[in-house]
Amino acid sequence: MISVKNISKSFENIKIIDDISAVFEKGKTNLIIGQSGSGKTVLMKCLLGLFDIDEGEILYDSQKFKKDNISMISDLRKQIGMVFQGSALFDSMSVIENIIFPLRMFSNKTDSEMIIRAREVIKRVDLKDVDHKFPSEISGGMKKRVAIARAIVLNPKYLFCDEPNSGLDPKTAIIIDKLIQEITIEYDITTVINTHDMNSVMEIGDKIIFLVEGEKIWEGTNKEILNTDDKMINDFVYSSELFKKVKLIQKK
Amino acid sequence: MIKYTFTKFTKWSVLKKLIFQEIEDLIIGSIGIVAFMSFLIGGVVAIQTALAIENPLLPGNLIGFATRQSVILEFAPTLISIIMAGKVGSYITSSIGTMRVTEQIDALEVMGINSFNYLIFPKIISLLLYPFLITLAMFLGILGGYIASVYAGFSTSFDFIQGIQLDFKVFHIIYTYIKTILFAFVLATIPSYHGFFMKGGALEVGKASNISFVWTSSVIIIINFIVTQLLLA
Numbered sequence: 001m002i003s004v005k006n007i008s009k010s011f012e013n014i015k016i017i018d019d020i021s022a023v024f025e026k027g028k029t030n031l032i033i034g035q036s037g038s039g040k041t042v043l044m045k046c047l048l049g050l051f052d053i054d055e056g057e058i059l060y061d062s063q064k065f066k067k068d069n070i071s072m073i074s075d076l077r078k079q080i081g082m083v084f085q086g087s088a089l090f091d092s093m094s095v096i097e098n099i100i101f102p103l104r105m106f107s108n109k110t111d112s113e114m115i116i117r118a119r120e121v122i123k124r125v126d127l128k129d130v131d132h133k134f135p136s137e138i139s140g141g142m143k144k145r146v147a148i149a150r151a152i153v154l155n156p157k158y159l160f161c162d163e164p165n166s167g168l169d170p171k172t173a174i175i176i177d178k179l180i181q182e183i184t185i186e187y188d189i190t191t192v193i194n195t196h197d198m199n200s201v202m203e204i205g206d207k208i209i210f211l212v213e214g215e216k217i218w219e220g221t222n223k224e225i226l227n228t229d230d231k232m233i234n235d236f237v238y239s240s241e242l243f244k245k246v247k248l249i250q251k252k
Numbered sequence: 253m254i255k256y257t258f259t260k261f262t263k264w265s266v267l268k269k270l271i272f273q274e275i276e277d278l279i280i281g282s283i284g285i286v287a288f289m290s291f292l293i294g295g296v297v298a299i300q301t302a303l304a305i306e307n308p309l310l311p312g313n314l315i316g317f318a319t320r321q322s323v324i325l326e327f328a329p330t331l332i333s334i335i336m337a338g339k340v341g342s343y344i345t346s347s348i349g350t351m352r353v354t355e356q357i358d359a360l361e362v363m364g365i366n367s368f369n370y371l372i373f374p375k376i377i378s379l380l381l382y383p384f385l386i387t388l389a390m391f392l393g394i395l396g397g398y399i400a401s402v403y404a405g406f407s408t409s410f411d412f413i414q415g416i417q418l419d420f421k422v423f424h425i426i427y428t429y430i431k432t433i434l435f436a437f438v439l440a441t442i443p444s445y446h447g448f449f450m451k452g453g454a455l456e457v458g459k460a461s462n463i464s465f466v467w468t469s470s471v472i473i474i475i476n477f478i479v480t481q482l483l484l485a
Contacts, residue, residue: 048362069262077364088355104362107262160362 001026002047002158002190007056009039009046016042018214019056026190029181029204033195034211035236040194041085043211044162047192049073060158078106079149083161083180087143088110089135089150096122099149100119106154121149125179141172145179152183159184161193165200177204177229198243201225210236253447257370257376267374274378278340282385285339287331290323291388297322302406315407316415319397321424328389329428330476333435336385337468341443342398343346344375345464348447349457357448371448375440382436383429390428427483434475442468 002024009017016039024030031041045051047058049067058065060076069072082088089098099118103109109117122131125145130138138146144164151159161180165173181204186189193200201208205222210233216226218233225237238244263268298370301318348371360367394416401407405414446464450456 050358050361067346074364080362082362084355084359087355088359090356090359091350091354104266105365153262241350 001061001190003059003062004047005044005057005059007046007053007058009042009051009053016214017046017053020211020214020216021056021085022209022216022219024190024192025207026082027185027188028206029184029191030207030209031193031195031201031205031206032209032211033236035196037213038211038213040196041162042214044160044192044194045203048080048160048198049077078154079157081154081156081159082143083147083151083159083164085163085166086134087140089143089146091135093129094132094134094144095138097136098146099153102150102154117153118149122155124152124183125149140167141169141176144168144172144176148176148179148183152187155187158225159189159191161191163194163196165195165197170199173201174203180204181206197242198237201237253368253448256343256366257372258369260366262365262370262373267370270370270374271377274374275381275445277343278375278378279385279405282336282339283388285335286385286389289335290328290332290393291396293327294319294323294393294398295400297327297393298397298401299404301407302401302404312407312411313415313418315401316412317418318399318415319401319412320394320416320420323393323397324390324428328386328393329431329435330472332386332389333439334431334469335471336382336435336439337443337465337472340379340439341464341468342461344440344443345450345461346457348444349420349450349460350454351453352447352450353453368448372440372444375444376437379436379440382439383432386428386432427479430483431476431479433478434479435472438468438471438475438477439461442471454476 003022005021006019007021008015008019012099020043029185030236032043034040042051046053049065051069063072063076065073065076067190074142089095090101093101096118097117099121103114103117125148127142127145130142130146135143135146148164159180163178164180167211168176177200180191183189193204197203202222205225208218208220208222208225209216210218210225211231216228218226218228226231228234273322298315298319299324302315305314338375348357351371357367357371360370398409398412401412402409443461443464445468446460452462
């Protein structure tokens with residue numbers, strides 16, 4: 001579980017995150033949603049310690065996240081897996097080398113043990129015949145799978161995904177969403193996902209936090225978001241013609 | 253940046269591989285261009301010296317002497333370093349800059365890896381072999397001068413060899429290596445800085461490489477001036 005209490009973050013005196021409190025629950029896919037520029041990525045980078053917060057506190061399972069406590073941060077980071085928007089695979093490494101990388105850095109496994117573990121996660125994310133290909137040689141969907149495999153190879157307690165299905169076709173996007181949800185349940189981890197994709201919200205939104213201009217204005221589940229009367233959420237959720245029609249049908 | 257580069261070291265088994273990789277990319281990968289450039293520069297220096305001293309009263313070994321002095325003191329360490337600022341420097345800036353824009357550096361940070369040490373330290377260590385390149389440049393520069401002046405009929409082989417032995421001062425070699433080590437540090441750090449702290453996208457990677465080259469070559473020229481003033485003046 002990750003708790004944030006009254007956190008704020010400004011850049012050049014402009015408040016990007018304003019007094020946000022939330023709890024991201026274990027074993028659930030916790031979604032941070034909002035329009036582009038609403039502060040989703042900044043909030044996630046604050047949670048990861050890539051940005052220092054100006055106010056408030058972040059707790060990882062009641063352990064306070066302090067950037068000056070280097071040993072604590074170092075231990076904590078080994079328990080964090082991250083799937084970046086653009087996958088962030090290392091260009092100079094093959095798929096299997098990318099997946100082995102965290103093991104090579106933080107475990108004392110032998111080469112053969114690392115390969116066995118890497119093949120386990122490759123199988124888990126349904127990848128085939130890509131071990132020795134380089135990131136530039138595989139598709140966007142495959143890159144996401146490799147990024148997920150790399151993120152889970154150390155059995156993390158926390159998984160962060162920044163727009164995991166951006167740039168993917170709708171079918172692949174749903175497959176990736178489902179994969180993240182299955183892994184969350186299977187590994188019993190705390191997963192935090194940044195997204196503005198409404199399919200993700202409907203499919204895997206166990207818990208949703210809605211941001212507008214850096215402020216949390218709503219919190220609930222994917223079932224609740226469909227029935228809320230909040231105008232801002234409805235404007236966001238039903239912004240596409242497809243979802244507007246869905247709502248009309250629901251009303252009927 | 254320098255402080256963080258030398259703290260929280262990456263696992264040695266990983267670092268060792270990175271250092272060897274950087275030696276291959278930065279040093280071995282530059283041998284061709286350094287050899288080509290220095291050989292021709294040495295030849296041009298010898299020809300121009302020969303053309304400038306047509307006076308029969310001047311000794312025949314002057315071409316060899318002037319070539320040696322020019323190549324050892326300036327052309328090999330300084331000119332080759334400026335060429336390397338373009339080749340190696342822009343490679344370092346663009347590779348680190350691309351890692352920055354594609355969030356690969358963020359990925360390292362999230363994993364708890366000191367990205368400064370992981371990315372910059374191997375480059376600094378591999379460029380400790382930079383004096384090897386400059387030694388090669390000195391040798392090939394003088395060889396180029398020898399071939400150009402002897403085979404074009406500007407000097408005899410005996411005169412040229414006598415010239416390169418004339419009034420040889422070991423301190424000049426020491427001076428060159430002092431400069432070379434300083435240039436190597438500049439070549440590793442300034443381009444890394446510009447790659448690491450760049451912001452934006454692919455276009456900015458190109459701009460960062462450009463700015464990095466301007467800064468690296470300018471700092472090399474300034475250091476060259478200061479070191480020459482301190483050690484030779």
